[in-house]
Amino acid sequence: MNINQNYKNLNESYLFSTIAKKVNEFATANPDKEIIKLGIGDVTLPLCPAVIEAMHSAVDEMGKKETFKGYGPEQGYDFLKTSIRNYYQNRNVTLALDEIFISDGAKSDLGNILDLFDKDNTVLIPDPVYPVYVDTNIMANRKIFYINANEENDFLPVPDCEERCDLIYICSPNNPTGAVYNREQLSAWVDYANKNGAIILFDAAYESFISDENLPRSIYEIDGAKQCAIEFCSFSKTAGFTGTRCGYTVVPKELVFDNMSLNKMWLRRQTTKFNGVPYIVQKGAAAVFTDKGQKQIQENLNYYKQNAKVIADTLDRLNIKYTGGKNSPYIWLKCPNNLNSWDFFDLLLTKAGVVGTPGAGFGKNGEKYFRLTSFNTLEKTKEAMERFEKLFG
Numbered sequence: 001m002n003i004n005q006n007y008k009n010l011n012e013s014y015l016f017s018t019i020a021k022k023v024n025e026f027a028t029a030n031p032d033k034e035i036i037k038l039g040i041g042d043v044t045l046p047l048c049p050a051v052i053e054a055m056h057s058a059v060d061e062m063g064k065k066e067t068f069k070g071y072g073p074e075q076g077y078d079f080l081k082t083s084i085r086n087y088y089q090n091r092n093v094t095l096a097l098d099e100i101f102i103s104d105g106a107k108s109d110l111g112n113i114l115d116l117f118d119k120d121n122t123v124l125i126p127d128p129v130y131p132v133y134v135d136t137n138i139m140a141n142r143k144i145f146y147i148n149a150n151e152e153n154d155f156l157p158v159p160d161c162e163e164r165c166d167l168i169y170i171c172s173p174n175n176p177t178g179a180v181y182n183r184e185q186l187s188a189w190v191d192y193a194n195k196n197g198a199i200i201l202f203d204a205a206y207e208s209f210i211s212d213e214n215l216p217r218s219i220y221e222i223d224g225a226k227q228c229a230i231e232f233c234s235f236s237k238t239a240g241f242t243g244t245r246c247g248y249t250v251v252p253k254e255l256v257f258d259n260m261s262l263n264k265m266w267l268r269r270q271t272t273k274f275n276g277v278p279y280i281v282q283k284g285a286a287a288v289f290t291d292k293g294q295k296q297i298q299e300n301l302n303y304y305k306q307n308a309k310v311i312a313d314t315l316d317r318l319n320i321k322y323t324g325g326k327n328s329p330y331i332w333l334k335c336p337n338n339l340n341s342w343d344f345f346d347l348l349l350t351k352a353g354v355v356g357t358p359g360a361g362f363g364k365n366g367e368k369y370f371r372l373t374s375f376n377t378l379e380k381t382k383e384a385m386e387r388f389e390k391l392f393g
């Protein structure tokens with residue numbers, strides 16, 4: 001029996017366990033100091049009333065013989081796909097229902113999509129970035145090239161790769177940098193992919209945080225994208241579904257390579273290996289797109305954005321460089337005094353009792369950077385940034 005030896009090549013993810021260990025040690029030694037966590041990568045506000053109402057009513061349906069549902073369509077119910085199609089149509093992106101696939105979240109789809117591609121494909125991944133892109137390709141032993149996201153390019157690299165890359169990951173708004181691509185920059189990627197016969201895997205998990213009307217929220221707002229891009233999206237951060245689990249992936253029918261339709265392959269993959277998202281959850285997700293749901297999730301998004309502004313305003317006053325915070329829940333700041341990200345972490349924890357995430361955990365270009373998030377309460381965020389300002393003012 002041969003096991004997948006590639007798992008040996010995965011880096012142990014020490015990031016969050018090391019953070020937890022350091023925070024626990026500090027808390028034990030300083031029981032009277034209140035620690036404020038601005039490292040949270042999870043939403044904290046509850047599901048909105050429209051979603052809860054829809055889910056309660058779906059539970060009742062499941063309890064009656066006449067309305068009970070067993071297995072649903074693996075690729076999702078039409079009522080949810082129709083809501084998603086209309087959501088895209090509002091931004092002039094026309095999708096067919098069978099180009100939309102409902103899943104239990106973007107993370108699963110980002111990993112599973114690799115079933116469609118040969119192991120010999122090369123991969124292009126920005127550094128720093130959401131670690132799932134790297135690890136899923138290490139598991140399959142694909143050759144990975146990195147493209148630098150750094151201060152020179154405002155953490156938004158555009159194609160400059162000498163090597164031929166087959167799969168290109170783009171995350172916009174980005175985790176961890178909060179940077180968002182504009183149309184021109186995304187067009188450069190789409191043109192590059194089309195010219196090279198490459199596929200863009202576009203992660204739009206944070207699209208709902210974009211408030212600047214000029215910034216694209218979907219890659220399909222860019223001409224030519226349907227010929228080269230798969231888009232992953234999620235209800236996690238948009239509507240608080242991190243624990244409820246629901247997302248969707250768009251695979252356009254234009255994606256045909258070697259006479260094989262990626263849309264048909266993904267359908268085959270999902271119908272073979274996946275049995276669909278619970279009816280109750282899909283009903284909740286559909287409620288996100290109702291007028292009531294949109295208004296309610298916007299209130300939650302605005303709350304997080306208000307926190308982001310508190311952080312950004314403090315950094316502005318202190319003249320500390322950062323990206324994100326305006327169209328993203330993440331703020332990516334340059335560590336003051338040229339500190340390394342872990343030294344900055346220690347300083348902020350011990351002198352201010354504030355926890356964030358060292359940039360080094362997201363790639364080598366994160367070394368002198370630090371991620372703060374807007375998912376704590378307004379009161380705690382204000383208090384944390386007052387302490388921050390006192391320390392660096």
Ligand code: PLP
Pocket residue numbers: 041104105106107108130171174175203205233234235236242246247
């Ligand atoms: N993509 C990015 C960039 C993320 O940061 C996350 C979660 O933090 C995900 C995808 C995962 O989303 P989901 O909860 O839908 O699996």
